[in-house]
Amino acid sequence: MMIYEEYILRRALISKVTQETKDTYTYHIKPLESEIKGAPGQFNILYPYGGGEVPISVSGIENGDIMHTVRFVGAVTRMLSKMREGSVIGLRGPYGSIWPLNESKNQDILIVAGGIGLAPLRPVIMEVKKNRAEYGRLMILYGARTPQDLLYRREFEEYSKIEDCEFHVTVDKGDEKWTGNVGVVTTLIPKVEVNPKNTIAMVCGPETMMIFTVKDLMEKKGLNESRIYISMERRMRCGIGQCGHCQVGPFFVCRDGPVFQYSKIKRYFEVKYI
Amino acid sequence: MKIAIFKFASCSGCQLELLNLEEELLEIAGKVEIAYFVEASRKLMKGPYDISLVEGSVSTPEQLEELHKIREESKYLIAIGSCATAGGIQALRNWAQLEEYKKIVYLNPEWIKTLEKSTPLSEHVKVDFEIRGCPINRKQLLWVLSQIIVGREPFLPTHSLCIQCKIKGYTCVLVTRGEPCLGPVVMAGCGALCPSFQRPCYACYGPSDLPQTIKLAQQFTEKGLSKKDISLLFKKCESWTPKFKEVVEKYE
Amino acid sequence: MKSIIMMGTENELRTLFDKFKGKATIIGPKIPNGEIAIRYCELNDYSEIPREVEDDQEPGKYKLMQGKFFRHGFDSPKKYMFPSTLKIIRVEKELEVKPYNYDPKETVFFAIKPCDAAAIKIMDKTFTWNKDAYYNAQRGKITIIVENCIKPGKTCFCATMGTGPRATENFDIAYTKINGKVLFEAGSIKGEKILMEIEVLKPASNEVIIEFIKVMDEAYEKAKAPFTTINLPEKLEINIANENLWKELSEKCLGCGNCTMVCPTCFCFDIYDESHLDEHVDRVRYWDSCFTYRYAEVARGHFRPEIWAMYRQWILHKFSYWKKQFNILGCVGCGRCITWCPAGIDLRENVKKASIGV
Numbered sequence: 058m059m060i061y062e063e064y065i066l067r068r069a070l071i072s073k074v075t076q077e078t079k080d081t082y083t084y085h086i087k088p089l090e091s092e093i094k095g096a097p098g099q100f101n102i103l104y105p106y107g108g109g110e111v112p113i114s115v116s117g118i119e120n121g122d123i124m125h126t127v128r129f130v131g132a133v134t135r136m137l138s139k140m141r142e143g144s145v146i147g148l149r150g151p152y153g154s155i156w157p158l159n160e161s162k163n164q165d166i167l168i169v170a171g172g173i174g175l176a177p178l179r180p181v182i183m184e185v186k187k188n189r190a191e192y193g194r195l196m197i198l199y200g201a202r203t204p205q206d207l208l209y210r211r212e213f214e215e216y217s218k219i220e221d222c223e224f225h226v227t228v229d230k231g232d233e234k235w236t237g238n239v240g241v242v243t244t245l246i247p248k249v250e251v252n253p254k255n256t257i258a259m260v261c262g263p264e265t266m267m268i269f270t271v272k273d274l275m276e277k278k279g280l281n282e283s284r285i286y287i288s289m290e291r292r293m294r295c296g297i298g299q300c301g302h303c304q305v306g307p308f309f310v311c312r313d314g315p316v317f318q319y320s321k322i323k324r325y326f327e328v329k330y331i
Numbered sequence: 332m333k334i335a336i337f338k339f340a341s342c343s344g345c346q347l348e349l350l351n352l353e354e355e356l357l358e359i360a361g362k363v364e365i366a367y368f369v370e371a372s373r374k375l376m377k378g379p380y381d382i383s384l385v386e387g388s389v390s391t392p393e394q395l396e397e398l399h400k401i402r403e404e405s406k407y408l409i410a411i412g413s414c415a416t417a418g419g420i421q422a423l424r425n426w427a428q429l430e431e432y433k434k435i436v437y438l439n440p441e442w443i444k445t446l447e448k449s450t451p452l453s454e455h456v457k458v459d460f461e462i463r464g465c466p467i468n469r470k471q472l473l474w475v476l477s478q479i480i481v482g483r484e485p486f487l488p489t490h491s492l493c494i495q496c497k498i499k500g501y502t503c504v505l506v507t508r509g510e511p512c513l514g515p516v517v518m519a520g521c522g523a524l525c526p527s528f529q530r531p532c533y534a535c536y537g538p539s540d541l542p543q544t545i546k547l548a549q550q551f552t553e554k555g556l557s558k559k560d561i562s563l564l565f566k567k568c569e570s571w572t573p574k575f576k577e578v579v580e581k582y583e
Numbered sequence: 584m585k586s587i588i589m590m591g592t593e594n595e596l597r598t599l600f601d602k603f604k605g606k607a608t609i610i611g612p613k614i615p616n617g618e619i620a621i622r623y624c625e626l627n628d629y630s631e632i633p634r635e636v637e638d639d640q641e642p643g644k645y646k647l648m649q650g651k652f653f654r655h656g657f658d659s660p661k662k663y664m665f666p667s668t669l670k671i672i673r674v675e676k677e678l679e680v681k682p683y684n685y686d687p688k689e690t691v692f693f694a695i696k697p698c699d700a701a702a703i704k705i706m707d708k709t710f711t712w713n714k715d716a717y718y719n720a721q722r723g724k725i726t727i728i729v730e731n732c733i734k735p736g737k738t739c740f741c742a743t744m745g746t747g748p749r750a751t752e753n754f755d756i757a758y759t760k761i762n763g764k765v766l767f768e769a770g771s772i773k774g775e776k777i778l779m780e781i782e783v784l785k786p787a788s789n790e791v792i793i794e795f796i797k798v799m800d801e802a803y804e805k806a807k808a809p810f811t812t813i814n815l816p817e818k819l820e821i822n823i824a825n826e827n828l829w830k831e832l833s834e835k836c837l838g839c840g841n842c843t844m845v846c847p848t849c850f851c852f853d854i855y856d857e858s859h860l861d862e863h864v865d866r867v868r869y870w871d872s873c874f875t876y877r878y879a880e881v882a883r884g885h886f887r888p889e890i891w892a893m894y895r896q897w898i899l900h901k902f903s904y905w906k907k908q909f910n911i912l913g914c915v916g917c918g919r920c921i922t923w924c925p926a927g928i929d930l931r932e933n934v935k936k937a938s939i940g941v
Contacts, residue, residue, distance in 0.1 A: 106481065132484040301873065331892075474857070541876045
């Protein structure tokens with residue numbers, strides 16, 4: 058009998074749920090059947106029973122658990138929102154490309170994230186923290202709509218304390234308690250000093266934010282487009298470059314991406330409704 | 332889980348589809364409690380209900396009042412059938428003068444208390460989900476109920492009928508017979524019933540998710556259909572949906 | 584593959600058909616009861632293959648009439664290689680996952696056209712890069728008997744796409760009906776073995792081969808589109824951001840998705856959950872189309888919300904991206920998307936316009 062292994066879901070246990078924002082939670086998931094991991098940048102497909110599949114990026118690996126930060130915005134994620142610690146879900150993966158950590162050895166790393174876009178970049182921060190000596194300076198620029206929309210706030214102090222790390226946060230709209238930067242994330246770019254010959258930028262956020270960020274990094278910081286990496290969102294259904302939905306030009310985002318070297322995807326990324 | 336079934340201005344055909352489920356109805360009854368179903372049971376329970384299936388359009392002031400009450404009492408309000416989702420065949424009167432119609436139809440028009448227009452539920456209250464069709468496809472109803480039982484938000488395809496027709500492997504009546512089939516702009520769901528009998532689709536499921544109705548009407552003009560014929564094609568049980576209305580008004 | 588053209592009559596064609604009888608499911612052209620189109624379906628006897636019938640195909644039109652040579656209807660071998668709906672997985676409530684058994688039968692495609700054989704070659708590339716087990720299960724069990732196309736239809740352009748009207752690859756046996764004779768050639772070792780068993784077949788004489796060449800050359804001239812595939816991906820992509828061009832080309836497009844459904848190579852699918860009252864869920868693979876609104880939609884946005892962009896995706900995928908993805912173009916020139924488009928949009932004209940620009 059032929060079995061298409063790729064579509065087989067493996068049972069996994071939700072071992073811990075942490076609230077991040079009003080509608081965003083981080084799920085710690087323990088694979089029960091086989092070891093399923095995921096490198097920084099990759100994603101897994103989560104499946105609440107009968108609800109359909111949803112691709113969610115890996116936001117960390119802790120004690121053998123995979124962390125997935127999920128915003129409850131669609132039918133499947135809203136169904137996930139009802140699942141608690143101890144619930145069993147289906148899981149397959151990991152899929153997709155990874156952030157250029159190898160290429161970043163001895164290089165400065167500039168992370169620019171918008172909103173939930175910090176989730177797939179969190180494992181990069183953790184990796185740099187863990188193997189600090191292997192990388193150059195770390196710069197993290199993070200923006201969200203309001204202070205309530207900032208992910209991982211409990212970890213911000215930890216990020217700041219990473220040796221040789223600059224961490225800047227901004228919000229589009231502050232509140233009474235907010236004393237930090239106000240403005241879109243690109244307003245943080247002038248705050249860091251970037252050596253264009255020695256820096257790798259990793260960008261993730263809404264498409265418009267990425268377009269403006271990439272533009273600023275190239276024009277104002279002199280970064281070559283081959284030193285910029287972005288992580289793209291598309292409707293990823295099968296995860297293996299077969300079902301067609303996630304295509305951007307000749308690329309299957311689920312298979313060739315979601316992390317792309319900007320020079321590679323640029324020609325298509327900048328085209329409207331591609 | 333408590334289910335209630337209500338009826339406004341309609342022919343009861345959609346409720347009949349529920350009764351026609353026969354075998355599955357027993358299975359449904361085992362999973363949920365049918366708490367209110369005037370046409371099938373004398374046992375009528377009070378709300379609140381988990382799921383209310385509402386058939387029929389809003390056509391009288393009493394119905395409007397009842398609809399608001401149903402909304403308050405229901406966790407999930409599902410409109411079933413063309414009348415409830417689009418105003419139904421009776422929405423044809425929306426283009427006419429109500430008083431004149433009354434005089435033509437009724438001996439004592441002064442006894443008739445009715446709203447100016449026949450409208451879908453969604454014009455008055457928040458509708459959680461719509462099952463289209465005239466009548467609805469009982470398989471779709473079953474699918475929606477089992478989705479809710481499983482705990483997911485209901486989902487049905489919204490693409491064109493053509494896709495369903497081709498998936499089922501039926502020969503295109505528009506291309507082979509030149510029949511004015513509305514399939515290209517109609518939402519799938521019936522299982523391409525009419526094309527399976529080599530008959531053109533007459534759109535009882537209403538517009539698909541990106542319906543190019545004006546373009547299709549233009550195609551029909553090129554095939555030699557008169558303006559009146561085209562307007563009549565779109566002026567059936569889904570005539571009051573915006574994209575169909577557009578054609579009716581342009582071609583009338 | 585050494586290709587010696589053998590000559591016989593229709594009797595040998597019947598003999599060839601009968602060789603598969605009872606051993607495999609034979610799929611071929613037929614006009615089922617009540618239908619007014621040629622369909623590919625299971626054949627029990629050679630006599631079911633239509634005779635004295637011809638199809639008249641134009642953009643948006645298909646008609647059967649009396650005649651000598653018929654082409655194909657709207658369905659293609661795709662529906663057997665890649666079923667339109669396929670239950671793949673059963674999930675129980677505690678997430679016990681069981682794959683459904685899929686065990687396709689030994690199948691012979693009999694009297695399919697060269698474009699359809701070429702489409703299987705393209706599917707080989709699109710489905711095997713991930714080693715799609717469902718596709719491969721069927722792929723390992725097929726025999727392809729092609730009828731060369733002596734009279735391409737009005738929507739055909741296989742000559743431009745290099746897939747016909749004479750089959751040159753990806754078949755086991757090809758045959759050609761010419762003036763009461765039937766010429767056979769083998770395209771594989773399997774095909775050669777089968778032909779050798781039919782002893783009455785004799786090598787064709789030079790005169791007959793000259794006749795064959797003449798017929799095929801004439802057919803070739805009839806199956807050309809007003810563009811060539813030379814540098815086509817680059818030519819088309821020059822216009823990738825020319826929104827007005829794509830709007831113009833898709834002006835009549837209804838977004839109904841028929842073109843993608845009848846396309847013998849379109850491979851998009853989605854997997855839905857079919858929940859059942861007894862609390863199990865079937866995960867079912869369905870054909871999907873880049874013309875459905877939900878195709879490029881995500882929870883908080885839409886990447887291709889307008890018809891002109893969907894139309895561009897389809898054209899560029901077939902004639903440009905496909906080449907980059909699978910090192911082959913995605914179109915075989917069968918013309919189905921032209922004939923079966925309810926709006927009668929002529930893909931050939933549009934590819935021409937898009938590759939020149941405005």
